[in-house]
Amino acid sequence: MATIRDVAKRAGVAPITVSRVINNSGYVNEQTRARVEAAIADLGYVPNVLARSLRSRRTGTLGLILTDISNPFWTTVARGVEDAASDAGFNVILCNTDESEIEQDKYLHVLMQKQVDGVLLVPASSAVEPVKFIQSQNTPVVVLDRRIPNSQTDVVRCDSEDGAYQLTRLLLALGHRRIAMLSGPRGVSTAEDRVSGYRRALQEAGVAVDTTLVFYGKFSLESGYSMTQQALTVTPRPSALFASNNFIAIGALRALRDAGLRVPEDLALVGFDDLPAALVVDPFLTVAAQPAYEMGRQATELLLARLSGEAPPAYQEIILPTEIVTRQSSGQILEQQGG
Amino acid sequence: MATIRDVAKRAGVAPITVSRVINNSGYVNEQTRARVEAAIADLGYVPNVLARSLRSRRTGTLGLILTDISNPFWTTVARGVEDAASDAGFNVILCNTDESEIEQDKYLHVLMQKQVDGVLLVPASSAVEPVKFIQSQNTPVVVLDRRIPNSQTDVVRCDSEDGAYQLTRLLLALGHRRIAMLSGPRGVSTAEDRVSGYRRALQEAGVAVDTTLVFYGKFSLESGYSMTQQALTVTPRPSALFASNNFIAIGALRALRDAGLRVPEDLALVGFDDLPAALVVDPFLTVAAQPAYEMGRQATELLLARLSGEAPPAYQEIILPTEIVTRQSSGQILEQQGG
DNA sequence: CTGTTAGCGCGTTCAG
DNA sequence: CTGAACGCGCTAACAG
Numbered sequence: 001m002a003t004i005r006d007v008a009k010r011a012g013v014a015p016i017t018v019s020r021v022i023n024n025s026g027y028v029n030e031q032t033r034a035r036v037e038a039a040i041a042d043l044g045y046v047p048n049v050l051a052r053s054l055r056s057r058r059t060g061t062l063g064l065i066l067t068d069i070s071n072p073f074w075t076t077v078a079r080g081v082e083d084a085a086s087d088a089g090f091n092v093i094l095c096n097t098d099e100s101e102i103e104q105d106k107y108l109h110v111l112m113q114k115q116v117d118g119v120l121l122v123p124a125s126s127a128v129e130p131v132k133f134i135q136s137q138n139t140p141v142v143v144l145d146r147r148i149p150n151s152q153t154d155v156v157r158c159d160s161e162d163g164a165y166q167l168t169r170l171l172l173a174l175g176h177r178r179i180a181m182l183s184g185p186r187g188v189s190t191a192e193d194r195v196s197g198y199r200r201a202l203q204e205a206g207v208a209v210d211t212t213l214v215f216y217g218k219f220s221l222e223s224g225y226s227m228t229q230q231a232l233t234v235t236p237r238p239s240a241l242f243a244s245n246n247f248i249a250i251g252a253l254r255a256l257r258d259a260g261l262r263v264p265e266d267l268a269l270v271g272f273d274d275l276p277a278a279l280v281v282d283p284f285l286t287v288a289a290q291p292a293y294e295m296g297r298q299a300t301e302l303l304l305a306r307l308s309g310e311a312p313p314a315y316q317e318i319i320l321p322t323e324i325v326t327r328q329s330s331g332q333i334l335e336q337q338g339g
Numbered sequence: 340m341a342t343i344r345d346v347a348k349r350a351g352v353a354p355i356t357v358s359r360v361i362n363n364s365g366y367v368n369e370q371t372r373a374r375v376e377a378a379i380a381d382l383g384y385v386p387n388v389l390a391r392s393l394r395s396r397r398t399g400t401l402g403l404i405l406t407d408i409s410n411p412f413w414t415t416v417a418r419g420v421e422d423a424a425s426d427a428g429f430n431v432i433l434c435n436t437d438e439s440e441i442e443q444d445k446y447l448h449v450l451m452q453k454q455v456d457g458v459l460l461v462p463a464s465s466a467v468e469p470v471k472f473i474q475s476q477n478t479p480v481v482v483l484d485r486r487i488p489n490s491q492t493d494v495v496r497c498d499s500e501d502g503a504y505q506l507t508r509l510l511l512a513l514g515h516r517r518i519a520m521l522s523g524p525r526g527v528s529t530a531e532d533r534v535s536g537y538r539r540a541l542q543e544a545g546v547a548v549d550t551t552l553v554f555y556g557k558f559s560l561e562s563g564y565s566m567t568q569q570a571l572t573v574t575p576r577p578s579a580l581f582a583s584n585n586f587i588a589i590g591a592l593r594a595l596r597d598a599g600l601r602v603p604e605d606l607a608l609v610g611f612d613d614l615p616a617a618l619v620v621d622p623f624l625t626v627a628a629q630p631a632y633e634m635g636r637q638a639t640e641l642l643l644a645r646l647s648g649e650a651p652p653a654y655q656e657i658i659l660p661t662e663i664v665t666r667q668s669s670g671q672i673l674e675q676q677g678g
Numbered sequence: 679c680t681g682t683t684a685g686c687g688c689g690t691t692c693a694g
Numbered sequence: 695c696t697g698a699a700c701g702c703g704c705t706a707a708c709a710g
Contacts, residue, residue: 049452051703253620281592390687
């Protein structure tokens, strides 16, 4: 556990000279540098970034708070963040809230205590307090994936409303009129925006929104399973399902299988968020795919621009498009049904 | 950015009194405590753990170096680590090497600079230097998932040799004699142990090991795909494939599909590592499942025990069993084939 | 090109 | 029960 002083002593220089060698700051004579580097190697010296950060007031660390790292969508976002941060010489502390505001609050404090230079936040709810708290510590924050109404902050997200609108239009074009919406939680903007897009498409097509076909649950397989079970009990039964995220879609597929129903022959299914190619043998689901990696990357780049003062002063809202990927699960045009 | 001094001033006490309130150390009068807490709330004071750690020489942070966070197996391990660490009040810095020794070295330095209290390492290779480096910084390390021959260190891993042995026995019992091994990289103990188990099962059954059926590649879909293509060109063609991890298995399934071959009717397939239930609609693969979460948890608990001095002095090697999960992909007993 | 001085924010030590 | 002094390891600011 050699310190900078040990190195300085061994190299016969002052500590600050060692500091200059380590950080490539200021001028150092080539021979002096060589002596210092030899001393560093001899002692196995590793700088203590705690001390460095305490002095310089920069930790070179970003905090990433997200809701479910076991979901490949978030894993991909995290890689985008990690890559962009790494390119700029920053590290990332990853925090997983499981959609819990309590966990989120805990991690927020941890990150502030650790003096991270900036925070990327996927908010567990639409509350403004978390963002205000971070800003009160003079720490820049970029909100990721979700909107927080009435908040003053940078946001990078996808156009959930439009993605849902397009997916619903696709189902309408195939002849579906009774489309069940298996949504995520109320109070989470992505869930609500997808319901909005779904409603808009229906209304434009002159199809009344049947509220008994709109289910609110969690972004999980279990929730997708039970919402599907409920949807199947509604009469007349829906001819298509809209899963608000990938886990809900998988839960829906299981529930349909267990109910002896085939997709797309008996029911059509569309969803949000594609699964990574590496995890699927036969891509089957028709989805609105979000550019997860790109979202993570752009959010990080915006945050880093804030840190370096390069970003324009006004808060930005960057909205990335979704891409509709049509596969088998949405099926063919429905035959005209009796009635 | 209030400091402990600001709080002290506002509460009319000395900084050390504030410190005692924050850390619940030493006696503080109830009224004094209340005044201090009020001041903390008023100022939105958050302690600076950099300064604290610099003084106390403990960061409450563990480093986790693994090879591929986009693989659900590792995501699950990471959650086990995270949960165990969190229970003990520790944070985790996650580092992704993509099996690159260079990246691994980079992260090793970063973690040492950050003064993490301990490291969980999934080594990218069998080299002993990384472990020695960590130990040279007086930092405890637990090696995870893989062996490092000739190293003195704690290890928590699964019994890959035995899992592969059992999977191969299963195929042999079903009548397969030509089983292609689609392995991970040479020099990675899990890959090599699985080859060993495979060989042992064959030898015990009196089946000569055909080295043209043993392929070494990467733990990736692409590699699984190309190894499968190669395996299919061998004559006589293998009747079964053994995929050394989950991504290789998915690559194999794709290659077989693209070659117009059905599983298990035309070829049987078994693999290592189950996919999380949430990601699969119809579990189909026969696998040797490793207790990923438990591995992460136990490794972390061992590391924490080292930190607290509770662990026995001798290095430990904890080997967890794999579980054979039989599903459709391994098929039924082969009919006797001509010849 | 190199060194001196001072202090980042906190907690340990020792006195009261 | 409370406080003063000191130092953790490093670097900004200012000499020289």
